[in-house]
Amino acid sequence: MTHPHPTPEAPQVTVRGEGRLEVEPELARIGVAVSARGADRATVLADLTRRNAEVLDLIRGRGAAVAKLETGGFSIAPERPRRGRGEATRIHQGRVRVTVELTDFAVLGELVPELADREQTEVDGPWWELRQDSEAYAEARRLAVAEAVRRARAYAEALGTSLGSLLELSDAGLPGAGAPGGGGFSPVYAAYAEEGAGGAPSLDLEPQRQEVAAEVVARFTMLPPAL
Structure with a gap:
């Protein structure tokens, strides 16, 4: 449909509205890599x-707190011999990587040290995120629309008139959470820990608040002002 062009009898105002808010994350994602060498x-x-199966069992034991568990890659290959050394003795290196998403951050604080305490196990993260269907995105859009209406009304009032009708509303930028990769701890590598050594303390993690933003462009008609 073609929108009518503005005329002195039907002036128009076009404004941009922004909505921003900070919310607590809903998900925490960590990476776990298990290695073997010999x-x-x-x-x-x-x-x-064996080590991969034990790690998966440990993670699955957290029940509903685990939103997603995925194997990201597997490799096993001989290491390249160093210069000046013969190739008679060849060392093989194996590695499996999994990604875990958790919804319970208290469970996260317990799970990370337990994983890092295992032999040849590396843990990195967390990356804090929102769910794709998070209500925070809808709230940011509502704030953006409300801001657009307030701006348009302020322009109309400055001209001594009022808004008529909405002609167009478009999304000027998709809402998004804070940049992924915001982490609370550096990689933890327990290469020399005794396998099965329990009693790892819980890790106190502070979730990183997520910024959600939405932006709209709105076009309204105004009643003709008396200039």
Whole structure:
């Protein structure tokens, strides 16, 4: 549909409205990498399989607090020999990486030290996020629309008139949470921990608040002002 052009009898005003708010995150994502290393390929594979299964069982034991658990990659290959050394002895290196999303941050604080306390296990993160269907996105849009209406009304009142009707409302920028990758701790690598050593203390993590933003462009008609 073609919008009518503005005329002195039907002037128009076009404004931009922005909505911003900070909210607590709803999800925390961590990466877990399990490794194995040795001279015998079959032994390395067996160790890697066992450690990976134990890590998965530990994570799954958190029940409903785990929103998502995915294996991101698997590799096992011989290491390149260093210069000046013969190739008779070849070391094999294996690695499996999984990604975990949790909704309970108290469980996160308990799980991270337990994972990091395991042999040949690396943990990094967390990355704080909102759910894709988070109500925060809708609230940011409502704030943006309300700001556009207030701006348009202020312009109309400055001219001694009032708004008529809405002609167009467009999304000037998709709402988005804070930049991913905001973390609360550096990678933790427990290469020399005794496997199965329990009693790891809970880690106190402070969730990083997420900024949500929405932006709209709105076009209104105004009643003709008496200039």
